[in-house]
Amino acid sequence: MSRVAAATHWFTLDYGAPPEVYDELAAGPGQLRPQWEEFREACRHLSAAEFERRSRQADKLLYENGVTFDVFSEGGERQRPWKLDLIPLILSATEWSQLEATLSQRARLLNALIDDLYGPQRSLREGWLPPEVVYAHPGFRRAFHGLPRGSEPSLLLYGAELARSPNGQWWVMADRAENPAGPGYALENRIIASRMLPQVMHRVGVQRLAPFFIRLQNALRRRAPRKTDTHRIVLLSMGPRHNLFFEDVYLARYLGYMLVEGSDLAVRGDRVFLKTLSDLVPVDVIFSRGAEGGIDPLELGGCAPHGVSGLLQIIRAGNVAVANLPGCGLVESPVFMAFLPSLCRHFLGEELLTPSIATWWCGQEPAKQEVFARFDDLVIKPAFQASGGEELLPRELSTEARAELRARIEARPYNYVAQELVARSAAPVWGENGLQAGHMAYRCFLVSDGSGYSLMPGALIRVAPDLQPMQLSIAGGAGSKDLWVRAEGPVTPVSLLTPEDQPVQLVRTGAMFPSRVADDLYWLGHSLDRSDFLTRLSRSVIERMASETDEDFPELRPLIRAMADQGQIAPDFAVEALQEPLPAIEEHLPRSLFDDSEPLGLARAMSELQRLAARTRDWLSPETWRKLHESAVDFFASRVTQWDDLADVLAILNELQFNLASVSGLIHNGMVRGPAWRFLDMGRRIERGRNIGRLISSMMLDRQPPIRPVLKAVIEVLDVRMTYRARYLDNLQPNAVFDLAITDETNPNSIGFQVAALSEHVDQLPHESRTPLRTEEKRLIMSAVHTVRMLTPEDLANPRRQRLRRALRLLERKLGDLSAALQRNYLVRVGGPRQLLESREGRP
């Protein structure tokens, strides 16, 4: 490569770093920091266009993996895709190991402080901390006091939010001790970066992240109260409504733990159990990812999705370990930062190595005076909330607002802290016009490792476009980066998998299948089939309405009746005499299809499908989840765009049906025939069996014989036109259609096929054999199978069809009863915990 080309290469030192901040790339004009040399060399082989191509590919991968903050929120409006800048931040091994030493000291200090405040409270007794700092703190929860503290530190995973000041000095901006968010995002960033820039990464020599996660697994395993080989560790999540659910799913999968919500766990006697389909399975360690204030509704109140009533008592009894131990969240509030240097001397007998950003607690008079004196240079925060919430910059406030803020501080000085502002370091970011400058927020993670803490050789870097103070939550910033810590020697591959030559016990199913997952999968199957059926039915209706010809469609009325019987449209549409006051069906139907407030409509079924897919993501293949997710996102996206005529609606329905068919294919091909698949399939079969029965009843069970267009519409909706033609050509006869739709067990769209499949599923259900007789489910499905198989050719051909009508009514009822029995006996949804009525002390 020529010298000229090198000089004009896109990776340049002149990327526009402001002179007043620390430049992560250059030590001075034209002076590249040594840890970047290899990266620059490797980039010489990449053109700007190629880098841009890979950046786009990274975006696509992140989108496809569903990496977002809020992707699961209902309605999908608040979705925010995760963004990764492919240009990493690079640090040397020396610099990183120095940082490890200083941050582990800080983790040890915070751990000592937590243990003291929730234990002997020496810091208060000796006057190291003013009592207000703890007693006025709403996050100081008395229920956490005296929880047993064994040899393992309470603080298992610690996150430090860092910034570099203009001289390169590291400052801690915030401590994350409750359940630090971000290690999963850091891992995802690394995986994408290593896929997009494999050669570059190899050349630079980057330390791997896997050893950190192995330490995390070991640290969790060490906590198990039972000293056996088979510890059960679960990851307790706040569930899909929480904006970090993606990370919970991701970490659970990577670490190999079952993802659970509060309702999956139960306290029985003096232990915690996982509620599975057949059994209660003891749990040893809970890796908690939820807010500690909601972890036990009995002692802390509320009804958080990750709450397990009675859990604290089991922790006290020493029969379950929770990490981080409830109570660690206390030290996240910035008020403690003002005292860490002296606390470090008292607790550890050491000087604090990593300074916190200068912090003044207004509860002390001299500090408050200093804050008022330097009001414009500081940021004011609530003292007792974790940083990241309300933050005020006095210099940006109006005169009145400043006066009002001062008055608030004067009234309750102990509720406020003030902190210095830091001009964060700059590094190059890949933008629309090549390199530009961004400002770096580091979130580093440490895990307890025997006697001390280990720092993850990597971090979640968030990038701010300017020098404004940055929101400290991981949602802050305009994008993220991967942090590469250079290895000192060759990089040895490490994996979380066990060694290759270690045989395991062979099994056919996972031992733990939580009832909640069975329930979600059952309804996922139900919603999937309902969406599919309503799509096909609506398509048949709209195709006829949209017809350009003046043809008359005698089957349209029965089809509309079928839609009304399904609940997609109001029943009045099906009655000619009542149609007058209603809007034209041509206008009403498309609207009702896209309206998710219709409880039985297509849009509701699709939004259920999306919600349940999010909840069961861990049990579906990545492709199945992706296709489900995309189908729903596309459907709801098309809903908001205007449609000019019915042809547009038809196109949306065609697309949806195609997508749902791919989902079915993926499930069929990819899902192991275990309990997860069985519950999903039972949901589908019951719904499909009932839909076919209802369709036939709605369209063909009038007294008068069905005319051919109606028969044709039925085989069209049931998607069996080809089979019918292959057997009977164009000779449409009611008995042949009834056979194909009801009794023919070789047709996957017949009632007979559904009940036969259900019968096999029911045989496989786990059940306690308390009685030698058949279970309720078994009796119900046998009766349904019997009903189908006992139909005679004469029953199908009889023009009055009374036996057929009776059979369909019976099937509808049996399938409904089977669904209810399954829910009652396997999918018990008793709901969340509720608080007992409280008595009032009411004596005069």
Next chain:
Amino acid sequence: MRYCIRHVTRYSGGKPVSVGHNQAWLRPRDLPWQMCLEHQLDIDPPPSLWVDRVDYFGNWMTTFTFDAGYDALTVTARNLVEVQPREWPSAESTSPWEEVCRLVRQPTTDAALDAAQFAYDSPRAGALPAAEDYVRASFPPGRPILAAVLELTGRLFTDFKYHPQSTTVSTPIDEVFSNRAGVCQDFAHLEIAMLRTLGLPARYVSGYLRTIPPPGQPRLVGVDASHAWLSVYCGEVGWVDVDPTNNLVAGEDHIIVAWGRDYDDVPPLKGVFIGGEAHTLTVEVDVEPLEPNGQLPVPAGDG
């Protein structure tokens, strides 16, 4: 004085609950002037787990759970308690109230440090700026704290109406303050909040009050309720219990069960349940004074 106290809490009438977890603060504390001589807790149906422990504030507390649920729940506490008369300091000799504020901000003794935690907002009794003028009228600069507290207690007694229907268990204190009506729990929370508004430490006391029937009438059994009042930290002389519902300094008639920052720390009984539906709650309390020989008094009337 010795008391035989029976406190029955019943949940009945709803659909069976499938799992229940509960906590109870029903055993009176042992204090220099009060001894719980006998304590018996009966829980019906028998719980699957039962743990007694001492909570953060030093109260007796019982945790019990029902793995197999229950149709109805009855918790009966029977206590035999002896209460000695207490001596209160003379109100005018106590420290100026501002000194107590300063003392809990910079505690020099363990007692003051312990008191400090009761000087700040708690969920049900946070500072009430709207009541600041009301409370300051009794707290001119330099006034001895107990004198000021007694006057405030008397004003609350006069200005506020005892009215069981005016509030519920969840009525916030600012509403109690603006409606000028409530029950003992509300008055205790309100006075605590008022004192905390000034930065003074006050704690919530849950307990019982001896029933004194009107002259010539028999003592009725089971019509009592649990009672609540507050205790104020008065500096060196320690804690003084005042009862705003009755305008009293608590004495031999007040039996202390538990104390905390507010009701939420020490409800007689609380719990969560899964499945089933809400039950109706009935509470019966019976506070029976015993004769000095330990015998039950001969009931008056036709007993």
